[in-house]
Amino acid sequence: MDKERVKKLVRELIIEIGEDPTREGLKDTPERIANMYQEIFGGYESDSELSVQFSEDSDVVIARDIQFYSMCEHHMLPFFGKIHIAYSPNGRVFGISKLVRLVEKYSKRLQIQERLTKNIADELFAQGVKGVVVLADAEHLCMKMRGVRNDATLTSSAYRGIYENREEKDGIITMIRRRASVESH
Numbered sequence: 001m002d003k004e005r006v007k008k009l010v011r012e013l014i015i016e017i018g019e020d021p022t023r024e025g026l027k028d029t030p031e032r033i034a035n036m037y038q039e040i041f042g043g044y045e046s047d048s049e050l051s052v053q054f055s056e057d058s059d060v061v062i063a064r065d066i067q068f069y070s071m072c073e074h075h076m077l078p079f080f081g082k083i084h085i086a087y088s089p090n091g092r093v094f095g096i097s098k099l100v101r102l103v104e105k106y107s108k109r110l111q112i113q114e115r116l117t118k119n120i121a122d123e124l125f126a127q128g129v130k131g132v133v134v135l136a137d138a139e140h141l142c143m144k145m146r147g148v149r150n151d152a153t154l155t156s157s158a159y160r161g162i163y164e165n166r167e168e169k170d171g172i173i174t175m176i177r178r179r180a181s182v183e184s185h
């Protein structure tokens, strides 16, 4: 990302919005936005890999409530919420921090929720696990503050491997959701 160019473009945008980019409150805004974009769009530069694993076996591993923030590619407004990942290991398991990094790798981009869900499932499944489920519950500011102005939460899901099977799928979703609701009571 060319930071100086981003600053120039943001300054232009401020002018087109009808504001004065030289006034006190706005004069450092292009710089702040350029810095922020480097952070929130850092997913493009992520070299995070799922290669470090522990030798261990388990029927299923569930990482629930991984908080994420992303930017919708249609409006460049935030959408955010929680991602739940379940997978059936094939002799090796991934550290939880690796899963969090995986979520960040794909959320810190211009995204749509459905693709974010698929990207995570595909990368995890490519590691040779027996099956993967990724569920994402998110709210979208582009729907809340404009357009239909609705507070609905959108859920998206991706299933790979053994979880493409109907019975396995139902079982694992119940597991992810049941444990989540037990905690909230």
Ligand SMILES: [Zn+2]
Residues within 6 Å of the ligand: 072, 073, 074, 075, 076, 077, 140, 142, 143
């Ligand atoms: Zn949008």
